[in-house]
Amino acid sequence: MNSKRVAQETANLLQDYLTYQAVRTILDQLAETDPNQALWLRKFSRQYNLRDSEAYLQALMAQRKDLVMRIMKVREALAAEVVDSLPEMVRSGIEQSNLSYRCQILERLTQTQPENTDNSHPDESDSSE
């Protein structure tokens, strides 16, 4: 496993995602304080894909530097509040999910074992379960 590559790709994804969450937060704020601006930003965000946050911000830069500033501030604040709790949340989320699949597998094995004694590779041709 190339964990260095995975770490970098995951960090990039997170940066894009926190930028998206920042835009979402600002859209909620604007909807209350300045509906016209909210409408404008919503339209812009449909036009430019937020999955590539750098391209989105570059495009916004040409039209509304004030909104770029606001997004930068909000994503920095979100990162400060959120990222430190992520390692524990993700580790325990994966552990919990894995545990539930292991239980399901054990349940199915114990249910089928009496009928199926030759289960060196029970799943290869099994698509009916």
Place this chain on the structure above:
Amino acid sequence: MNSKRVAQETANLLQDYLTYQAVRTILDQLAETDPNQALWLRKFSRQYNLRDSEAYLQALMAQRKDLVMRIMKVREALAAEVVDSLPEMVRSGIEQSNLSYRCQILERLTQTQPENTDNSHPDESDSSE
């Protein structure tokens, strides 16, 4: 800002993403050791969207429990290797990106200031930059 909601949504996204990276890792391994299985898993992964890792694993469970086990192990290992480095990487990525936008904004302001003295809200009608 509802940072608790953002933290939970981000953790869910990360869990899905590490599952995707686990499948990608296994596809690379299978391509070398067992091309037929690689082909099968690639086909399956096109059919079931990995963006929802739980639905993907549930569907795979019905056909190949051994691959579900393998994905669980790999995503757990990836999480163990990767997640602790993410907070620092994301914080510094965002800081660096913000710094570069701030520089761009400053550059543009200092370039345009002599011609444009009334800049209480210079961006409102500015879409030509």
